[in-house]
Amino acid sequence: MKKLKEKHKLSLDKFINLSLYDKKFGYYMNKNPFGKKGDFITAPNISRLFSEMIAIWIISFWQSLGSPKKVNLIELGAGNGEMMKVLIESFKNFPFFLASCKFIIYEKSPKLILEQKKQLKDLKISWIKKLKRINKDPTIFIANEFFDAHAIKQFIKRNKLWYEKFVYFNNKNNAYIFEKKTDIKKLEKKINYKISKNEDFIEYSKIGINYLTNISKMIKKNSGGLLLIDYGYSGKKMKNTLQAVSNHKYSNFLKNIGKNDITHHINFSLFGEIIKNLGNLKYNYTTQKEFLIKMGIKKRAEVISENLSFLKKTDIYYRLNRLIGDRQMGNLFKVMLIKNKENKFKLGF
Template sequence: MQKKIDKIFFKDKSIPVDLFLDKILYHKKLGYYQKKNPFGKKGDFVTAPNISNVFSEMIAIWFVSFWENLNRPNRINFIELGPGNGDFSLSLINTLKRFPNLSKATKIYLYERSEKLIGIQRKKINSRKVSWIKNFDRINDGPVIFFGNEFLDALPIKQFKKIKNNIYEKHVLIKNKKINFILKKASKVNIKKLRNYNLLDDDGIIEYPVFGFKELDKVCSKIRELNGGALFIDYGYYSKKNIDTLQSVFKHNFNDLSKNVGNSDVTSLVNFDLYKRYFIKNDLYVEKIITQSEFLQKMGILERYKILSDKMNNKKKINLHSRIQRLINPSMMGQTFKVIFTKDKKCKFSLAFR
């Protein structure tokens, strides 16, 4: 199988990093996300909704507050971007059952690129509230809430390097079945994009999500059209320095980028400062970026733990405690994972509402 994968991925001479990532992750037949279920112990990684249902409950409660703040519209759209194995959406549907008016008002849309994962989601989620979509055209009525957990890190990025005032784009060159990175002169169009975001002020590897911003252009215009906002949670950094963040994970361990191509997850850290500036340029308002730890605690994750654990035996209590710690402890996911909330300028709802 790996031979077949190599043959397909390695036939091009040299391609930009983002096209390479797009191929190895989303190639129709052999891309990582198109053929593998990467989640859980048997996969390559676990995400917050896989760690504990309580994470998803906190997002659901946040959604309840949003709806209330908008004066309880009788139609509201919740769009999950990149729903993975469907854990989050299933939990959202279950939590909303405790809020019948909101449940009745909510339409859930799952925006997923991988056909393999759509199959997994369809098996797990059996609800007439949920539709799978390839674009947002049919969402025309009621405010929109977009949510993406570990969605941004999965979008292919371009990489550039500035050497003595010349700007080069990193390409992947396959030679003797090995991955090599080479530099080629960057196009004027791309240089203009980098300049617009002041990314050329600093040296180092400059990362720019051309694909990501194209995806988010559609999200921003829906928010401006219908009111609402978008909440993203992801691992990343908040600094103006340019850094090389490409990383590969295979069976829960970091993996050499050139190994297990098409069978490992390759992602980049999210540059939150860049995304913030992107949303502002797109005429949206961006709230202060906070850590996952702060967000979940503001949402009451510890109080929820107390309620749940009071009814549990010791073994279950310890298990839940360690899962919650994994989500909020700064030395685990609490600090590295950050939360960005962007919204329509008219929208008064605030992220840190308590």
């Protein structure tokens, strides 16, 4: 806790960033938060059908790029490595793609890199710490719950003036929020977007927008695409979506610093505007339910459960429902594809 104690006052995003990624006590840096024993479960860990659909999507998208003989597949924030494992297993049915593809994981947490290396041993994968290290070949980026794991800033408008939220704390269990007046125009200049237009509350991730911009520029230059799957919404009006989870329950992110998974929901309208401003790019957008159904997940469930016992069949359909059910992940999670304008590919959308 040394670093936190020394600083006392931090902008909200800096505070979240330390809570999640501080080398000593950061939430993601010391533990494996996935699965039953962890704090949450992600789609690849609910059912392998999820990653199988993504695998088929990747093959088709690669074909839309002209089946390049050299292509990179990058998973951004690979968690426990489950998705990459199933992807590569599925690609064994597509040997030409397998031979053309360089598999890369971009991961920040040393603890999770170890976990991924264990899970993916014997497979040819490289781990990178900087996106700049990627070569100039066409690149397909896959990001499942990557963008929601980034720290956010929040601003509020009172009497026509904008204030940014900060965190003050004495010790790891005594922190509170305060506000500081800010010049919103300066921020708008930086991100080249009038984020405060028609808003009286702003929530956005500076880190997330930087990733989105840099990756989109790489796609423009080298060809490829970004498939992004995340909890989010698309209304123009921004919402306060900050939330913390510990032990599968909602928690207070100002308490037990380093023990909570702090997330937010992606504002896909904002992402869309940023993409539009970059020019020559196009995006497609739908719900996880639509995407997975269009990719054939129901048919796949039917085929694999054909000769199984009732119990195993029930388990497959229970998990399928978690992925596509209206009140489960189906509508809450959205899928966005960012690609070059001239590429008319729209499978899954």
